[in-house]
Amino acid sequence: MNGYERRTKQKKEKIHRAVLELLQLYSPEKISIQDIAKKAGVAPASIYNYFGSKEGLMKEVIAALLEENWRKRKTLWEADRPFPELLKQTLLMKDNFINHINLEALKTLMEADPDIRKMVDAYENEKYPQIVRRFVEKGRRTRYLRTGLSTESIIIYLKMYQFILRQPDMLHNKNKRLLNDLCELMLYGLIDRPAPEEAK
Numbered sequence: 001m002n003g004y005e006r007r008t009k010q011k012k013e014k015i016h017r018a019v020l021e022l023l024q025l026y027s028p029e030k031i032s033i034q035d036i037a038k039k040a041g042v043a044p045a046s047i048y049n050y051f052g053s054k055e056g057l058m059k060e061v062i063a064a065l066l067e068e069n070w071r072k073r074k075t076l077w078e079a080d081r082p083f084p085e086l087l088k089q090t091l092l093m094k095d096n097f098i099n100h101i102n103l104e105a106l107k108t109l110m111e112a113d114p115d116i117r118k119m120v121d122a123y124e125n126e127k128y129p130q131i132v133r134r135f136v137e138k139g140r141r142t143r144y145l146r147t148g149l150s151t152e153s154i155i156i157y158l159k160m161y162q163f164i165l166r167q168p169d170m171l172h173n174k175n176k177r178l179l180n181d182l183c184e185l186m187l188y189g190l191i192d193r194p195a196p197e198e199a200k
Contacts, residue, residue, distance in 0.1 A: 012050055014040040019061045023105045028058060028112070058109055062116050066123045070131070077135040083144040086135070132158060161186035 001009070018039035022031045033054050037044040051057035076089055110117040136154050139145035145154065161182065 008050075011040075011042055011046060015042060015047060015050070015057065016061050016064060019057060020065070026105075028105055028108050055113060059113060059116055059119075062106075062109065063119055066119060070123065070127050073128075074131050077131050077138070083139050083142045087139075087144075129155065158186065 015036060018036050019031075022035060022039060031054075033044050033047050036054075036057070037047055040047075047054075047057060051060060077086060079086065106120070110120055132155055133151060136145065136151050136158075140147055140151065164182065
């Protein structure tokens with residue numbers, strides 16, 4: 001990468017960060033190219049040159065965020081490490097997608113741009129379930145997760161917790177103990193223990 005390419009990459013990263021910071025505070029329609037340029041410390045012309053339009057920029061930011069989230073989880077869940085350690089790391093791992101964009105802003109973007117909706121739907125319904133399935137199957141192979149449950153039922157169980165944790169009132173809940181407890185239940189409630197009838 002030469003000096004020009006490196007500077008371009010750095011500028012794009014600054015613009016991406018500026019968009020994400022603004023989306024935490026304002027709805028997409030209230031954010032202008034000028035707002036983004038000012039926040040990023042670049043000229044508005046740079047944004048048009050790199051992304052074509054505000055819509056193009058928003059689309060690229062969402063795509064990059066989804067890809068980063070996917071890559072981090074895939075790398076962790078496919079790591080050759082003891083399953084209990086992977087569970088602990090999963091619990092500690094921040095959800096960059098949720099932490100960097102509020103759900104109302106995402107909903108607005110998805111309603112305004114079918115391409116963004118397709119990207120998010122593909123992540124939620126295809127890419128993410130694929131690695132969750134492999135992770136669950138790894139836990140079952142090592143007999144750390146309950147072997148009497150089907151992979152499908154465990155994935156549905158995880159989705160229920162995911163749905164709860166992504167509700168706006170939960171995302172903004174200041175009771176960290178409650179959130180930690182829910183994460184503990186989601187992960188460690190799956191640990192293999194004899195069912196009552198098995199223990200007899």
